[in-house]
Amino acid sequence: MSSVWTKINHLDKRWIYLFVLLAVALPLILPINLPLSPSGPVMSFYKAIESIPKGSIVLISNDYDPGSKAELYPMTEAVLYHLFKRNCRVVMLSLFPAGPPMSERAVARVTEDLPNLQYGTDFVNLGYKDGREAVLVEMGRSIRSAFPKDYRGIPYDSIALLKEVENYSSFALVISISVGYPGTKEYVQYAQGRFNLKLLAGAAAVSVPEYSAYYNSGQLSGMLTGISGAAEYEELIGRRALAAKAIDAQAIGHMVIILLIVLGNVAWFVTKGKKNHE
Amino acid sequence: MKREIPLAILLITGLFMIFQYFVPHYAISDIASKIQQWAIIITSGAALLGIANLLRVSLDQAIARKQDWMYKWVVIVSLVVTGVSGIVGGIEPGTFFNDMIYFHMYTPMASTMYATLAFFIASAAFRAFRVRSWQAWLLACTALLVMLGRIPFGKMIWGDFPQFVDWIMNVPNTVAQRAILIGAALGAVATGLKMIFGIERSWLGGGD
Numbered sequence: 001m002s003s004v005w006t007k008i009n010h011l012d013k014r015w016i017y018l019f020v021l022l023a024v025a026l027p028l029i030l031p032i033n034l035p036l037s038p039s040g041p042v043m044s045f046y047k048a049i050e051s052i053p054k055g056s057i058v059l060i061s062n063d064y065d066p067g068s069k070a071e072l073y074p075m076t077e078a079v080l081y082h083l084f085k086r087n088c089r090v091v092m093l094s095l096f097p098a099g100p101p102m103s104e105r106a107v108a109r110v111t112e113d114l115p116n117l118q119y120g121t122d123f124v125n126l127g128y129k130d131g132r133e134a135v136l137v138e139m140g141r142s143i144r145s146a147f148p149k150d151y152r153g154i155p156y157d158s159i160a161l162l163k164e165v166e167n168y169s170s171f172a173l174v175i176s177i178s179v180g181y182p183g184t185k186e187y188v189q190y191a192q193g194r195f196n197l198k199l200l201a202g203a204a205a206v207s208v209p210e211y212s213a214y215y216n217s218g219q220l221s222g223m224l225t226g227i228s229g230a231a232e233y234e235e236l237i238g239r240r241a242l243a244a245k246a247i248d249a250q251a252i253g254h255m256v257i258i259l260l261i262v263l264g265n266v267a268w269f270v271t272k273g274k275k276n277h278e
Numbered sequence: 279m280k281r282e283i284p285l286a287i288l289l290i291t292g293l294f295m296i297f298q299y300f301v302p303h304y305a306i307s308d309i310a311s312k313i314q315q316w317a318i319i320i321t322s323g324a325a326l327l328g329i330a331n332l333l334r335v336s337l338d339q340a341i342a343r344k345q346d347w348m349y350k351w352v353v354i355v356s357l358v359v360t361g362v363s364g365i366v367g368g369i370e371p372g373t374f375f376n377d378m379i380y381f382h383m384y385t386p387m388a389s390t391m392y393a394t395l396a397f398f399i400a401s402a403a404f405r406a407f408r409v410r411s412w413q414a415w416l417l418a419c420t421a422l423l424v425m426l427g428r429i430p431f432g433k434m435i436w437g438d439f440p441q442f443v444d445w446i447m448n449v450p451n452t453v454a455q456r457a458i459l460i461g462a463a464l465g466a467v468a469t470g471l472k473m474i475f476g477i478e479r480s481w482l483g484g485g486d
Contacts (some may be wrong), residue, residue, distance in 0.1 A: 013401045020400045034430035040444055066385035067392045101380050104371050130325055131318030138314040141307060145315065152370050194299075205428075212447045213455040228428050251429035253396060258422055260404040265418070268408050 009267040016260060023256040027248035034248055038232040041215055045200050045222030045229075046236045048173060049079075054087045056172035057164060061187070062106075063178035065098035068204055074230045074243035075177050075202040076106040082237045084114050084122070089161055091171070093126040093147065095135065095182040100127045100151050120159050127151030132182040133190045140168050140195040168195040177202035177224075184211060188219050202230070285476045292474035333357065420446065 038046070052058070060079065064072045083090055092103040103125045111117050126147040129135045138146045143165055144156045156162050164170060174197045176184040184201040192199045198221050203211050205226030214220045224233055227250050230243035291313060298310040333354065340350035364375040371377070409415045426432045427443025436442075472478035 011404070013404075016401045016404055017397045020397050024396065035433075036430060037433060037440065039440055066380075066388040069385060069389055070392065098380070098384070101369075101371075101376055104376075105381070108371070129318065130322045131314075132321065134314045134317035134321065138311060138318065141311050141314075145311065146318070209447065209451050210455055210459075213452045213459060216448055216452050226428075247430070251431055253400075254425045254429045255431060257400050257403050258425055260400060261407045261418065261422065264404045264407065265409055 005267040005270040008263055009271045011264075019256050019260070020253060023252045024249045027252050028245065031245060032248045032252075033244075034251055036232050036235040036244070036247065038236055039225065039229070041212075041220075041223035041225060042229050042232045042236070043222075044215075045224055046082075046233060048198065048200055048222045049082055049086065049088075052086075052088065052172040055089070057089045057091060057161070057170055058083055059168075059171045059174045060090055060092045060103070061095060061174070061176045061178070061183075062092060062099045062103045063095045063176060063180075063183040064102065064204075065096050065179070066102070068179040069102065070246065071204050071227050071230075072177050072179060072202060073102060073106065074227065074241065074246065075224050075233070076102060077109055077241060078230060078234050078237060078239065078243065079175060079177070079202065079224075080106055080110045080123075081113065081239055082233075084110060084117060085237070088172075089121070090123040091126060091143075091161065091165060092124065094128045095132060095186075096179075097128050097130070100125060104151070120154075121161055124159055124161050125151040133186055136182070136186055136190045137194075140191060142167055143170075168197055171197075173198050173200060173221075175200045175202065178207070179204045180207070183207075184214075184220070188214050192219050200224075281479070281482055284482060285479070289474055289476065292470070329357070329361075 049058075060076070062072075062076055080090060090107075092100075092107070094100050094103065107117075107123055107125070117123060126143075127150060129146055131138070131146075135146050143162075148156055150156070150159060150162075168174065168191065174187065174191075176187045176199065178184045178187075178201070184199075184203060184207070187197070187199055187201075191197055199219065200222045201211055201214075201220050202224040203226070205228075208223070208225045211220060211223060215223045224230055227243050227246050231240075231247035234240050234242075234244050295310065295313065298306045336350040336353045340347050340354065360375070360379055363373075363379060367373045367375055369375050407414075407418045407421070409418050424443055424446060426435070427439045427446075432439035432443065469478060473481060
């Protein structure tokens, strides 16, 4: 019996890779549709969007790149869908150089479901601007001076929607979907208090412990937390899509990791006891 | 003068930017805005400098056939092809840059790199989460509880599991995070003041 525990204690990592592969791949091929119940920060996020007047203008800052697509892109799609369903108009930008195509792709997917939306009147993609915190502060004075043209090269003043946009005060909400620096943390530190923003965050799971402090202080009015937060939000808006599919894989993956940790510790204790006995 | 002029520029702009935060007069905020725009332009210039430096270093190593020289050619060719295709053909949807390079090459490669983390984390968790001390017990138990509470299985096991995990995140976690954040903020203020008043000069670089 103890040889079994010794084998587990020295389990080849290729077995672990195989278990993880199966745990993640099988639920994607054969969905389980696990039940979802929204957590507090996700519910606050949803309520914040529900509470703004129809037709409001909302700023979405997609501060991530394809490396984080699996976790954050589903949020972008879900948030856009929710806002457009409420007849809100959306201005998108990115503080990550590889972020703007993500915004373009998300809006293209959502407009397949809501085909009457028009570029320039219902949504705009301002693209990327280097300058990090300086851009955030400058937008508090003038969005036009930070982004004289949009992502497609159209001058700011030629875009109908942007005629109503001067600075942060033009937005009913600012939503930062971010994976790191610059992102939500910089929006909180440089813009939220100074320009009195109502700020929502979509965060990679790894950032959630840090951003929880901002959520609890009220600096963030709501937060989508990783793929689980995105899946709960999709459930709330009644559009189960990418995140709802991914949460099955993540849940089974978590269970496999939990089992591995428990098994590893039991094996370690048993083999350690045996060594001490010898 | 090589050191005094940059120190004087930092002193004046640093004090002015602190001053303007508390004085919302349009004349002051216009000057502050100009300085912000200069900062944006300088940051963009720094990106160009970075590209030039990357090209120079990679070319030197590739031509001299130093260690991993073939990968340096991959960097150079990727950089040039991506840059030229974006500048010449544009970056909007439908262009070679957007459709081929960004969505058919960069996106799957970056996603693959990120996805491999799942395998490494599982393997590392199996070996590293051995409870050799009471601190390790605490860490392992908290990690297991949060992992379980963040997925639908948590609620299936115990109805209030998600609320319990929310409590862990909202109370013990927030306490620790606030301590770190406030400590880091005070450190940033102290470092900023030391730089403005010329006490901290390492940013000037070495030599005379």
